[in-house]
Amino acid sequence: MRHIISLLMENESGALSRVSGLFSARGYNIESLTVAPTEDPTLSRMTIVTSGSDEIIEQIIKQLNKLIDVVKVLDLNDGRFIERELMIVKVKANAQYRDEMKRMCDIFRGRIIDVSDSSFTIEITGSSSKLDAYIESIDKAAILETVRTGASGIGRGDRILKV
Amino acid sequence: MSSNYISGAEIVIRCLHEEKVKFVFGYPGGAVLNIYDAVFQQNKFKHILVRHEQAAVHAADAYARSTGKVGVALVTSGPGATNAVTGIATAYMDSIPIVIISGQVPTYAIGQDAFQECDTVGITRPCVKHNFLVKDIKDIASTIKKAFYVASSGRPGPVLVDIPKDITAEKYEFNYPKSVHLRSYNPIIKGHSGQIKKALSLLLSAKRPMIYSGGGVVLGNASSQLTKFVRTIGSPITSTLMGLGGFPASDKQFLGMLGMHGTYEANMAMQECDVLLAVGARFDDRVIGNPEHFLSKPKTIVHIDIDPSSISKRVKINIPIVGDVISVLNDLNDLLSKEKIKQNISLKNWFKEIEQWRSMNCLSFKNDKQLIKPQFVIQTLHKVTKGDAFVTSDVGQHQMWAAQYYPFDKPRRWINSGGLGTMGVGLPYAMGTQLAHPDAKVACVTGEASIQMCIQELSTCKQFHLPIKIINLNNRYMGMVRQWQEFFYGNRYAESYMEALPDFVKLAESYGHVGMKIEKPSDVEPALKEAFSNKLKERLVFMDFITDQKENVFPMIPNGKGLSEMIIAEDL
Numbered sequence: 001m002r003h004i005i006s007l008l009m010e011n012e013s014g015a016l017s018r019v020s021g022l023f024s025a026r027g028y029n030i031e032s033l034t035v036a037p038t039e040d041p042t043l044s045r046m047t048i049v050t051s052g053s054d055e056i057i058e059q060i061i062k063q064l065n066k067l068i069d070v071v072k073v074l075d076l077n078d079g080r081f082i083e084r085e086l087m088i089v090k091v092k093a094n095a096q097y098r099d100e101m102k103r104m105c106d107i108f109r110g111r112i113i114d115v116s117d118s119s120f121t122i123e124i125t126g127s128s129s130k131l132d133a134y135i136e137s138i139d140k141a142a143i144l145e146t147v148r149t150g151a152s153g154i155g156r157g158d159r160i161l162k163v
Numbered sequence: 164m165s166s167n168y169i170s171g172a173e174i175v176i177r178c179l180h181e182e183k184v185k186f187v188f189g190y191p192g193g194a195v196l197n198i199y200d201a202v203f204q205q206n207k208f209k210h211i212l213v214r215h216e217q218a219a220v221h222a223a224d225a226y227a228r229s230t231g232k233v234g235v236a237l238v239t240s241g242p243g244a245t246n247a248v249t250g251i252a253t254a255y256m257d258s259i260p261i262v263i264i265s266g267q268v269p270t271y272a273i274g275q276d277a278f279q280e281c282d283t284v285g286i287t288r289p290c291v292k293h294n295f296l297v298k299d300i301k302d303i304a305s306t307i308k309k310a311f312y313v314a315s316s317g318r319p320g321p322v323l324v325d326i327p328k329d330i331t332a333e334k335y336e337f338n339y340p341k342s343v344h345l346r347s348y349n350p351i352i353k354g355h356s357g358q359i360k361k362a363l364s365l366l367l368s369a370k371r372p373m374i375y376s377g378g379g380v381v382l383g384n385a386s387s388q389l390t391k392f393v394r395t396i397g398s399p400i401t402s403t404l405m406g407l408g409g410f411p412a413s414d415k416q417f418l419g420m421l422g423m424h425g426t427y428e429a430n431m432a433m434q435e436c437d438v439l440l441a442v443g444a445r446f447d448d449r450v451i452g453n454p455e456h457f458l459s460k461p462k463t464i465v466h467i468d469i470d471p472s473s474i475s476k477r478v479k480i481n482i483p484i485v486g487d488v489i490s491v492l493n494d495l496n497d498l499l500s501k502e503k504i505k506q507n508i509s510l511k512n513w514f515k516e517i518e519q520w521r522s523m524n525c526l527s528f529k530n531d532k533q534l535i536k537p538q539f540v541i542q543t544l545h546k547v548t549k550g551d552a553f554v555t556s557d558v559g560q561h562q563m564w565a566a567q568y569y570p571f572d573k574p575r576r577w578i579n580s581g582g583l584g585t586m587g588v589g590l591p592y593a594m595g596t597q598l599a600h601p602d603a604k605v606a607c608v609t610g611e612a613s614i615q616m617c618i619q620e621l622s623t624c625k626q627f628h629l630p631i632k633i634i635n636l637n638n639r640y641m642g643m644v645r646q647w648q649e650f651f652y653g654n655r656y657a658e659s660y661m662e663a664l665p666d667f668v669k670l671a672e673s674y675g676h677v678g679m680k681i682e683k684p685s686d687v688e689p690a691l692k693e694a695f696s697n698k699l700k701e702r703l704v705f706m707d708f709i710t711d712q713k714e715n716v717f718p719m720i721p722n723g724k725g726l727s728e729m730i731i732a733e734d735l
């Protein structure tokens with residue numbers, strides 16, 4: 001099953017490679033991994049999207065906790081959570097595609113953030129599966145370039161990950 | 164600049180003094196010249212100059228294994244650090260607390276492919292508990308303090324501190340922190356009391372209880388607590404290779420080592436028990452074989468371990484208890500003292516069954532008039548040393564024979580590489596052990612292939628007058644490899660024959676030691692007696708025992724098979 005794991009770690013050089021090294025050394029999947037400093041500059045927050053059986057996920061959480069730099073780990077799938085990912089897509093917007101691209105952008109609540117004679121650059125946020133659905137829905141031949149941030153996640157309501 | 168400013172190198176030394184370090188095992192080089200200059204000007208610890216950095220780390224590791232204190236190694240950048248990697252990985256796999264200080268090129272040269280630069284922190288990351296690159300002289304003292312703390316607390320392990328050369332020359336005031344707090348690292352010491360109660364009542368009501376003790380008991384200094392507990396509940400107990408000595412081997416309740424080359428009775432009892440208590444052990448592949456086969460006989464498993472990630476890793480645990488083994492065993496003993504222990508009838512029946520397995524005498528072997536049996540050498544070693552030696556070993560058949568035929572009654576006496584299985588550790592392990600215990604008998608059980616992997620250390624032994632007794636079980640084969648080739652590869656002995664062996668007697672003599680070659684069974688005991696006699700008390704003795712070439716280690720569980728699927732000697 002797909003899991004989203006959030007963690008807080010010391011914002012030190014090498015911290016990221018400890019996590020990515022752990023995943024490759026133990027053969028765990030990484031679908032995406034995002035990291036950035038938090039409002040407390042000594043801490044980084046990371047979101048890892050992974051998949052595996054319950055036993056594997058349990059091991060992943062334990063192994064992450066074992067890393068000396070990791071302060072807190074939360075498996076978001078243990079409760080209710082919100083997941084968002086940002087994608088920027090550059091699509092063809094010549095006469096053939098221009099209307100359709102505008103319409104699909106609106107349907108997926110995207111925003112056109114750059115325009116040229118022949119292309120649109122569109123920003124879309126949502127769960128990773130929503131972004132997948134957008135890509136599925138438009139004509140493959142129209143896609144010029146895509147870039148995705150990987151998912152970020154946060155617990156709903158009172159579920160808070162903080163030191 | 165105030166007068167109490169000292170160099171970064173001196174700060175490193177002062178930190179080691181604060182940690183009461185007695186020995187530093189090392190090898191100099193460009194990046195650590197400042198540190199070595201400071202080593203030269205102090206006399207609070209002794210520097211042991213090895214002949215290869217791998218041996219420095221192994222020796223520091225053995226110092227830790229045999230004393231429980233943190234071992235320290237000092238190496239230079241680049242090749243010094245890469246040579247140390249095998250030693251670090253070996254210590255990591257067996258959770259040994261050591262601190263490795265490595266020199267690094269100056270901070271301004273990092274990333275420039277400078278002379279003798281390598282990414283030491285990157286290379287060692289997967290085989291250390293933690294590592295640090297110190298970029299500022301202000302951080303040297305606090306980092307070394309953290310390194311010792313992390314290495315020795317929780318589940319122990321190696322910690323490396325990489326120090327660029329320029330900051331060892333700069334000056335700063337020395338201030339050693341009194342304590343460390345890491346918000347991201349808080350090992351759990353105390354076990355959950357509810358779980359402990361549950362575990363005890365399960366064990367007391369079990370019909371076929373079994374204890375499986377591992378290296379964690381030795382590392383956690385919990386032998387006497389374990390012994391007390393096991394003797395009170397009266398159950399049988401087995402130990403892993405790493406746990407030997409954690410419970411006295413001469414005790415009737417002890418069934419011997421379990422696992423791939425474990426005894427018949429230990430493996431059968433492990434398979435057939437109804438409640439299993441695992442203490443500081445990790446159910447690894449060499450120990451329980453195939454996990455599905457192991458669980459095919461239903462049992463309730465209690466697991467005490469300081470490392471949560473060891474629990475339910477290979478085998479699902481019913482009652483996990485995360486905590487320091489010594490603390491949990493103390494709690495168990497306290498509860499037990501309030502309990503009225505009834506004579507357990509079913510325990511009697513359980514032991515009846517065990518005695519039947521035991522009567523198989525799976526470790527028996529036939530002595531020969533002409534050929535020296537390696538098992539006989541170890542048995543005689545045990546007799547001559549009265550079971551009181553520190554025994555280090557290399558990796559191979561000789562290691563298994565040492566584990567099987569030298570029963571250990573005390574912890575920290577059996578020093579070997581269990582997890583990584585590193586050939587070459589034997590001699591440096593003996594060095595670290597002998598330095599830590601100058602008056603003790605230290606025997607290094609090795610093979611003609613393994614000993615050649617760190618043979619240069621005979622020179623270190625000469626320099627520091629280490630009276631180690633080397634027991635070379637010379638079968639002219641990489642015996643363990645040959646055994647697998649015999650069993651599983653149709654006797655095709657690919658590259659496992661040791662050609663062009665040196666004359667070990669002359670070799671030992673050329674390093675200034677005593678050499679002996681023993682070719683007849685009747686000479687085994689006299690030779691060992693002489694080697695351990697007062698006459699040779701101060702000398703390293705290299706005993707080259709020419710043994711039966713085709714002897715195999717039994718019992719054996721073939722790779723991937725289950726605990727009760729052992730091959731016993733007569734089966735073949």
Ligand SMILES: Cc1ncc(C[n+]2csc(CCOP(=O)(O)OP(=O)(O)O)c2C)c(N)n1
Pocket residue numbers: 557558559560561562584585586587609610611612613614636638640641642643644
């Ligand atoms: C550094 C290293 N390389 C290779 C191996 C694989 N290996 C395991 S046992 C063994 C043979 C050891 O031969 P020897 O030291 O003569 O011991 P014996 O088995 O003959 O007693 C080898 C090559 C290893 N464990 N370590």
Ligand SMILES: [Mg+2]
Pocket residue numbers: 559610611612636637638639640641642
């Ligand atoms: Mg051999």
